[in-house]
Amino acid sequence: MVDWIRARARDSEVSLSMVALVVSCVAALGLGLTTWVPRALDRDVGIADVEPGLLEVAQGARGVQSLGAGLSVTLYDSGFRLARDSVVLADTVTRGAPVTAATGRLTEVGGEQREVVTSELPFVRIDAVRRVGDTVLYSGVVHDDDRSLPLRIEFQPTDGRIRMEAAVPGADMVAIHLDWRPATTGIAPVLPERNLKAKAYWVDPTVVEQPAFTWVLGTDVSIGPVQVPRAVDLRQDGRIAAHVWGPRGVVTVTDTPRDPVEE
Numbered sequence: 001m002v003d004w005i006r007a008r009a010r011d012s013e014v015s016l017s018m019v020a021l022v023v024s025c026v027a028a029l030g031l032g033l034t035t036w037v038p039r040a041l042d043r044d045v046g047i048a049d050v051e052p053g054l055l056e057v058a059q060g061a062r063g064v065q066s067l068g069a070g071l072s073v074t075l076y077d078s079g080f081r082l083a084r085d086s087v088v089l090a091d092t093v094t095r096g097a098p099v100t101a102a103t104g105r106l107t108e109v110g111g112e113q114r115e116v117v118t119s120e121l122p123f124v125r126i127d128a129v130r131r132v133g134d135t136v137l138y139s140g141v142v143h144d145d146d147r148s149l150p151l152r153i154e155f156q157p158t159d160g161r162i163r164m165e166a167a168v169p170g171a172d173m174v175a176i177h178l179d180w181r182p183a184t185t186g187i188a189p190v191l192p193e194r195n196l197k198a199k200a201y202w203v204d205p206t207v208v209e210q211p212a213f214t215w216v217l218g219t220d221v222s223i224g225p226v227q228v229p230r231a232v233d234l235r236q237d238g239r240i241a242a243h244v245w246g247p248r249g250v251v252t253v254t255d256t257p258r259d260p261v262e263e
Contacts, residue, residue: 046114047200047231048104050175050241052096053122053144055079061129065136067157073136075126079179082155082162082253089162089219090253091179093239097124099249101142101149101171106229106245113202113229115243117173121149142168160255167248174249178240181215190223196234203230211254224250 057077064074074081079092092098104117126140138153154165166176186192190212191201203212203223211220212232223230223242231243242251 045200045202046109046112047202047233047243048102048115048117049233049235050100050102050117050120050173050243051122051236052093052098052100052175052177052239052241053124055095055097056123056125058125058127058140061126061138061140065129065131065155067136067155067162068134069157069160071157071160071162073155073162075129075138080153080155080164082164084255087255088217089255090217090221090251093177093179096177096239097122097142098177099124099142099151099153099166099168100175100177100241101151101168102173102175104172115173115231115245120144121147121168121171124151126151126153142171158252161252163250163252165248165250169247171247173243173245174247176242176244176249176251178221178242178251180234180238180240181217184213184215184234184240186213187211187220191232196232198235200231200233200235203232205229218255220254222250222252222254224252 057075062075064072066072070085072083074083078094079096079098081091082089101121102117103119104115107114107116121142121144123143124140125143126138129136129138134157136155140151141148142151149168149170152167156163164176166174168174184196186194186196190204190207190210196213208226210222212223214220223232223244229245233241233243242249
């Protein structure tokens, strides 16, 4: 009888331990879901993560090109730098391609717009540079392992601003990749007037071409052309991607200092 009582006691202890373990696991899972799900939903706004590939630059295309009035664009092996005299206005993403071309379409799910990217051409090769008046034109290709499309990147001075246009005939969407800088802050009404860190945003389609954001460099950045769907993606460390649905995307950098807005 004593042995039977002891066995039942041991069985009860095991059962209680198992129940406690299950309760702990359920509680941990619930806590994890309450923190992970909002983050996942916050990051999933229907904007695809379009990652830049490698950049290859021909020797003859490298170097500084003057745009007048102290403005210049310089192409390094690591990417483009836009500057006024010795002051940096913007950089394309370092150690990566400044442009990604994509095919796909826009769709609606639950009344919200979403990007559906079916293929990407993430690698860029820049072969040559030439001047047409004050405009500097770079030519090359975007490609993957199997196919390529022609690429033209044009830099033009406009009233003290630098306008960068990346054109890829045959692409459904062009993403221009900029190097991340601290205090990247939206400018209303194009984007929310707060720190844009670690999120992606659709550009307000009803707004004409106006600055979308500013950053610690003290410059304003516009995204065009207008009247096409556009988005800004800051979810990945070290880069800001401007998505433009069409065969060309435009980024205009204006040297207009602003006070960053804290979130």
